[in-house]
Amino acid sequence: MARPAVILVGADKGGVGKTTVARTLIDYFGAHQTPTRAFDTESPRGTLKRFHPELTEVVDVTSVSDQMKIFDTLGSAEAKVTVIDVRAGLLSSTLQALTDIGFLESAKKGQITFAVFHILGSSIASLEEIAETARVVGDANYFLVKNFINNTTFFEWDPATYNSYFKKIKGAEEITIPKLNEMAYEQVEVASVPFVSFVGNKGPKGEPANYSFVLRGYVRHWLGNVWGEFDRVKLVDLVSPKMESNVRQVAG
Amino acid sequence: MSFQSSVTIVASPRQRVGKTLLARLLADFHLQEGRPVATFDLNAGERTLAQFLPERTTVATIRDINGQMALFDRLIADENTTKVIDLGHESFESFFSVAHQIGFVDEARQRSVAVAILFTVTPDQTSIEAYRNLRSRFAGATLAPVHNEIFGPAQHRDKYRLAGGGPGMVRLPVLAPGLRRYIDTPPFSFADLNMGDAVRMPLDAHIEVQRWLRRIYLEFRELDLRILLADLQASIRFKT
Numbered sequence: 171m172a173r174p175a176v177i178l179v180g181a182d183k184g185g186v187g188k189t190t191v192a193r194t195l196i197d198y199f200g201a202h203q204t205p206t207r208a209f210d211t212e213s214p215r216g217t218l219k220r221f222h223p224e225l226t227e228v229v230d231v232t233s234v235s236d237q238m239k240i241f242d243t244l245g246s247a248e249a250k251v252t253v254i255d256v257r258a259g260l261l262s263s264t265l266q267a268l269t270d271i272g273f274l275e276s277a278k279k280g281q282i283t284f285a286v287f288h289i290l291g292s293s294i295a296s297l298e299e300i301a302e303t304a305r306v307v308g309d310a311n312y313f314l315v316k317n318f319i320n321n322t323t324f325f326e327w328d329p330a331t332y333n334s335y336f337k338k339i340k341g342a343e344e345i346t347i348p349k350l351n352e353m354a355y356e357q358v359e360v361a362s363v364p365f366v367s368f369v370g371n372k373g374p375k376g377e378p379a380n381y382s383f384v385l386r387g388y389v390r391h392w393l394g395n396v397w398g399e400f401d402r403v404k405l406v407d408l409v410s411p412k413m414e415s416n417v418r419q420v421a422g
Numbered sequence: 423m424s425f426q427s428s429v430t431i432v433a434s435p436r437q438r439v440g441k442t443l444l445a446r447l448l449a450d451f452h453l454q455e456g457r458p459v460a461t462f463d464l465n466a467g468e469r470t471l472a473q474f475l476p477e478r479t480t481v482a483t484i485r486d487i488n489g490q491m492a493l494f495d496r497l498i499a500d501e502n503t504t505k506v507i508d509l510g511h512e513s514f515e516s517f518f519s520v521a522h523q524i525g526f527v528d529e530a531r532q533r534s535v536a537v538a539i540l541f542t543v544t545p546d547q548t549s550i551e552a553y554r555n556l557r558s559r560f561a562g563a564t565l566a567p568v569h570n571e572i573f574g575p576a577q578h579r580d581k582y583r584l585a586g587g588g589p590g591m592v593r594l595p596v597l598a599p600g601l602r603r604y605i606d607t608p609p610f611s612f613a614d615l616n617m618g619d620a621v622r623m624p625l626d627a628h629i630e631v632q633r634w635l636r637r638i639y640l641e642f643r644e645l646d647l648r649i650l651l652a653d654l655q656a657s658i659r660f661k662t
Binding site for chain 1: 520
């Protein structure tokens with residue numbers, strides 16, 4: 171039985187594109203034939219659930235019963251990878267809860283693969299957040315994600331300040347999500363389908379759709395770049411060490 | 423795949439090398455062959471192609487996303503229309519970089535639409551580089567160098583290697599001096615059999631233009647065969 175993997179996607183504030191990153195992760199594992207499930211903590215709305223209804227369950231990560239739903243099923247669930255989209259501002263408290271239930275302890279012992287995708291906002295506050303989460307996470311695989319999807323002039327920090335925080339986390343890796351054309355992004359939103367379905371010109375139920383070829387092309391190109399970043403940090407090896415990681419073809 | 427369902431892009435990073443004339447000739451050739459034709463004018467400034475083919479020409483732009491959608495989405499749609507693009511030199515780089523990024527040639531091939539690029543050659547380094555670049559970026563397209571013989575006999579063959587070692591360049595012969603004024607004043611169509619009446623062309627001029635046209639059309643037919651051949655080769659390679 172392969173070791174279950176938990177990926178936490180979080181940020182200290184809203185609007186930095188957590189859910190977008192979670193969606194690219196789900197698509198990525200899907201393309202690698204890795205069974206994946208997802209939890210959306212943005213109850214009751216659930217943006218992630220809108221795009222991946224079959225895989226996603228909306229939960230309240232602070233409630234004990236929902237914590238059981240997520241963590242007690244890690245070993246028994248069919249999905250090897252669990253992606254948790256943590257609502258804005260809940261990253262620290264979620265990590266605290268994970269410490270309390272001994273989850274981080276089992277991750278440390280190697281019974282569970284644990285990774286954190288920390289999506290960075292543009293303000294300095296999110297840098298201080300890094301320091302705080304780093305303290306809790308310790309040995310987890312820590313990815314700092316610079317999300318440029320909606321904005322090209324996002325990061326205007328002093329590199330020295332940034333690096334001083336960045337270095338605090340042992341083995342932290344940086345991931346860059348490139349910009350996607352606004353209209354292409356918007357159309358995927360409107361269609362409410364996974365990026366892969368949009369590229370493959372398919373609707374929510376797999377039926378043929380009629381998206382603009384140009385927009386599909388832009389999304390395919392962009393998704394290829396994002397997955398390139400995931401390849402670079404060897405994400406597939408991380409969650410399932412024995413898997414072949416040469417699936418490179420986006421649908422279509 | 424052949425000209426029947428194709429997108430031909432007439433391109434060069436240089437201006438005043440005969441792109442629009444070539445686009446007109448190609449569009450009129452298709453009309454003469456009885457194929458439905460749509461042309462796209464991607465020139466800033468004067469809309470020469472639109473003046474000669476007003477009913478068939480769409481003035482297009484790729485500067486913004488709306489223009490790109492209007493253009494590319496139509497290029498791969500309605501497969502039974504032959505499409506010719508007159509790509510102005512100022513749009514050369516942006517057109518091909520968008521086409522490359524969105525995977526235009528592959529998508530077209532999936533829909534059985536052949537993509538051909540007619541590249542007017544000049545001996546300058548910019549053009550040679552641009553040509554080489556197209557070859558590596560658009561392996562799925564038929565890239566045909568065109569020698570406009572008005573620039574003299576030099577062939578630059580060594581600098582413009584042909585993909586797949588095909589039968590050489592497409593030649594655009596020179597029209598006898600003095601006849602340009604007949605064909606360069608709109609309205610004018612090479613496909614119109616009575617073109618003499620339209621511009622009061624003398625009979626000998628008419629005969630000379632027809633002779634010139636026949637030579638060019640022969641080149642186009644050869645190009646059509648090349649597209650077919652490239653497609654056959656690709657499908658054989660695919661099967662083995």
